[in-house]
Amino acid sequence: MSITVLVVEDEPAIQDLISYNLKKSGLTPICASNAEQATVMINNVLPDLVLLDWMLPNMSGLEFARQLRRNTRTQVIPIIMLTARIELEDKISGLEAGADDYITKPFSPRELTARIKAVLRRRIPEISDEIIEAGGLRIDPATHRVLAYCDDSCSKYNEVKLGPTEFRLLHFLMAHKERVYTRTQLLDRIWGDHVFIEDRTVDVHIRRLRKVLEKVNKDNLVQTVRGTGYRFSSEKSAYDEE
Amino acid sequence: MSITVLVVEDEPAIQDLISYNLKKSGLTPICASNAEQATVMINNVLPDLVLLDWMLPNMSGLEFARQLRRNTRTQVIPIIMLTARIELEDKISGLEAGADDYITKPFSPRELTARIKAVLRRRIPEISDEIIEAGGLRIDPATHRVLAYCDDSCSKYNEVKLGPTEFRLLHFLMAHKERVYTRTQLLDRIWGDHVFIEDRTVDVHIRRLRKVLEKVNKDNLVQTVRGTGYRFSSEKSAYDEE
DNA sequence: GTGATTTGTCACAAAATTGTCATCTTATTT
DNA sequence: AAATAAGATGACAATTTTGTGACAAATCAC
Numbered sequence: 001m002s003i004t005v006l007v008v009e010d011e012p013a014i015q016d017l018i019s020y021n022l023k024k025s026g027l028t029p030i031c032a033s034n035a036e037q038a039t040v041m042i043n044n045v046l047p048d049l050v051l052l053d054w055m056l057p058n059m060s061g062l063e064f065a066r067q068l069r070r071n072t073r074t075q076v077i078p079i080i081m082l083t084a085r086i087e088l089e090d091k092i093s094g095l096e097a098g099a100d101d102y103i104t105k106p107f108s109p110r111e112l113t114a115r116i117k118a119v120l121r122r123r124i125p126e127i128s129d130e131i132i133e134a135g136g137l138r139i140d141p142a143t144h145r146v147l148a149y150c151d152d153s154c155s156k157y158n159e160v161k162l163g164p165t166e167f168r169l170l171h172f173l174m175a176h177k178e179r180v181y182t183r184t185q186l187l188d189r190i191w192g193d194h195v196f197i198e199d200r201t202v203d204v205h206i207r208r209l210r211k212v213l214e215k216v217n218k219d220n221l222v223q224t225v226r227g228t229g230y231r232f233s234s235e236k237s238a239y240d241e242e
Numbered sequence: 243m244s245i246t247v248l249v250v251e252d253e254p255a256i257q258d259l260i261s262y263n264l265k266k267s268g269l270t271p272i273c274a275s276n277a278e279q280a281t282v283m284i285n286n287v288l289p290d291l292v293l294l295d296w297m298l299p300n301m302s303g304l305e306f307a308r309q310l311r312r313n314t315r316t317q318v319i320p321i322i323m324l325t326a327r328i329e330l331e332d333k334i335s336g337l338e339a340g341a342d343d344y345i346t347k348p349f350s351p352r353e354l355t356a357r358i359k360a361v362l363r364r365r366i367p368e369i370s371d372e373i374i375e376a377g378g379l380r381i382d383p384a385t386h387r388v389l390a391y392c393d394d395s396c397s398k399y400n401e402v403k404l405g406p407t408e409f410r411l412l413h414f415l416m417a418h419k420e421r422v423y424t425r426t427q428l429l430d431r432i433w434g435d436h437v438f439i440e441d442r443t444v445d446v447h448i449r450r451l452r453k454v455l456e457k458v459n460k461d462n463l464v465q466t467v468r469g470t471g472y473r474f475s476s477e478k479s480a481y482d483e484e
Numbered sequence: 485g486t487g488a489t490t491t492g493t494c495a496c497a498a499a500a501t502t503g504t505c506a507t508c509t510t511a512t513t514t
Numbered sequence: 515a516a517a518t519a520a521g522a523t524g525a526c527a528a529t530t531t532t533g534t535g536a537c538a539a540a541t542c543a544c
Contacts, residue, residue: 013304020311163490180386201492203532208491211534224532225386226500227406238387238403405501406531442521443503449522450502468511468520 003120004028006047008038008064009082010056018051021109027116035064042074049120054083078119132174135221135234137213139174146170148216158216165190166209173222173232182229206230246270247358248289250280250306251324252298260293263351269358277306284316291362296325322357324349374416377463377476379455381416388412390458400458407432408451415464415474424471448472 005022009015010033022029030047032038034056050068054061061081068074129142138147138157144167150156162170168190173181181189183199191197210222223237224230231237247264251257252275264271272289274280276298283289292310296303303323310316322343343357371384380389380399386409392398404412410432415423423431425441433439452464465473 017308020308165491178385180384197491198493200494200532204492204534207532207534226531227409228386231385233385236401238401407502439502440504442505445521446503446523449524452522466521 002026002028003049004030004045004047005116006038006041006050007031008033008035008050008056008061009053010034011053014053017109018112021112022116024109025113025116027113035061035067038064039067042068046074047077049116050077050079051116052079052081054081080115080119128175132171134174134177134232135218137174137218137221139171141171148213148218150217160212160216162209162212165205166212169205169209170222170232173230177232177234180225180228180231185229202230245291245362246272246287246289248280248283248292249273250275250277250292250298250303251295252276253295256295259351260354263354264358266351267355267358269355277303277309280306281309284310288316289319291358292319292321293358294321294323296323320362374413376416376419376474377460379412379416379460379463381413383413390455390460392459402454402458404454405450407447408454411447411451412464412474415472419474419476422467422471422473428471444472 003026005027007015007018007022007029009018009031012033015031015033019029019031030041030045032041038050050065052061052065056064065079065081068077068079131138131140131142133139136149137160138149140146146160146162146167147157148160150158169186172186172190183202186202187197187199206222206224210219213219213221220237221232221234222230223233224239225237226239247269249257249260249264249271251260251273254275257273257275261271261273272283272287274283280292294303294307298306307321307323310319310321320343322345324345345353345357373380373382373384375381378391379402380391382388388402388404388409389399390402392400411428414428414432425444428444429437429439429441448464448466452461455461455463463474463476465475467473
């Protein structure tokens with residue numbers, strides 16, 4: 001499945017440039033030169049993201065953004081605005097229109113793709129309702145329950161009581177078990193992008209999660225990777241040795 | 243091995259100035275006055291970096307940059323654009339052309355070489371999440387685990403416990419195995435460039451790395467190249483013979 | 485509303501990591 | 515073989531990172 005980006009930009013040179021760089025990053029660009037064209041295209045394919053020039057003929061980028069936000073179907077699509085440096089003061093009105101990020105021209109390709117990826121990453125985390133089992137734990141997002149098996153037979157178990165955040169944290173870590181995430185990554189993916197929150201807060205939630213898991217004898221499932229972050233793993237961690 | 247920089251600049255005075263400064267920094271300049279010349283040169287020698295004036299006769303710098311990006315062979319070569327300040331402020335300014343950085347004229351020699359080095363350095367540290375195996379070791383950046391196999395069958399192994407720096411050091415050396423790096427290079431690549439750390443500190447970290455590897459019988463993987471630096475190799479080193 | 489629960493932050497404790505030194509070893513040169 | 519240079523090694527203090535309990539604000543349930 002490919003990720004499509006609707007590029008709304010009237011200047012052909014910049015359009016080409018953006019197209020080129022998106023393709024290089026494995027994204028699929030769909031281009032429109034003005035708001036009218038873009039509106040038509042949106043009716044065909046729902047893009048995963050809109051890259052929108054601030055200055056557009058006829059309708060301003062701002063106006064188009066508002067239009068997107070008004071429609072239920074397009075409401076959730078993230079928008080990145082392209083603006084010239086001088087226009088930057090209008091940032092506030094752009095925010096009101098619901099842009100998720102800004103890129104000021106001139107920009108480097110690196111910056112372009114970095115921002116796009118950041119915004120895409122921040123999207124509501126994939127809420128899969130799949131039941132996940134690992135390390136003697138079973139998490140069921142649909143019923144919002146976590147069971148801790150007492151032994152290998154699946155007969156005896158305890159239910160684990162978690163707060164909302166602890167639940168999401170455990171769910172995320174279990175869904176990507178073995179993989180290490182930094183505190184910032186966890187904040188981005190679990191808390192969302194309103195990151196006014198300290199990195200260290202993650203520690204505290206990890207701590208709370210661990211505390212609950214300890215009560216059902218599921219220690220060491222949530223492991224610290226010093227200097228990096230945390231990981232869910234049913235394997236023993238080298239850091240746990242003494 | 244010398245690092246070559248293709249300088250595309252029509253004004254002889256500036257060309258000379260740049261040439262002079264590049265040489266002084268140990269880089270090898272190749273000069274061209276226009277895009278046509280530059281195209282020919284590129285066919286002869288692939289430069290490590292292109293320093294490109296924005297304003298060129300016949301073909302604009304932007305156009306030449308695009309041309310480079312279109313060709314697979316030259317696609318990855320970093321480009322630094324030279325632009326007058328007035329052009330930069332201009333909306334149409336084409337830094338977006340796929341340049342990796344830009345320098346506004348007038349510039350100081352110090353800035354010139356600093357930018358070049360920064361861009362060149364950025365080239366390599368693409369730390370991918372790829373699993374690397376070599377010499378009976380397996381390093382997995384995603385899970386942040388290092389396994390040492392006990393024998394050739396991949397069945398038995400020990401996990402190796404490394405501190406953050408040791409991990410990065412091992413990862414870097416394994417990612418470029420067989421290749422020798424000086425202490426300064428290692429400091430630049432692993433610690434970052436703005437550090438004011440003694441060269442000797444690298445020795446200590448190498449030592450720590452070795453110590454851990456010895457515990458799992460993986461001696462001689464990190465080898466000393468006397469008078470130069472260190473290298474990761476699964477081959478025996480000539481220095482280890484007696 | 486009231487009381488329970490959840491949440492983010494802080495302060496302090498505990499633990500691990502890191503850079504530097506002084507001192508040995510080992511190689512290279514003279 | 516002595517002198518010199520380069521690297522190895524162990525110790526150590528400073529710094530950084532993480533763990534942990536407490537607390538107040540915010541939220542939720544009723």
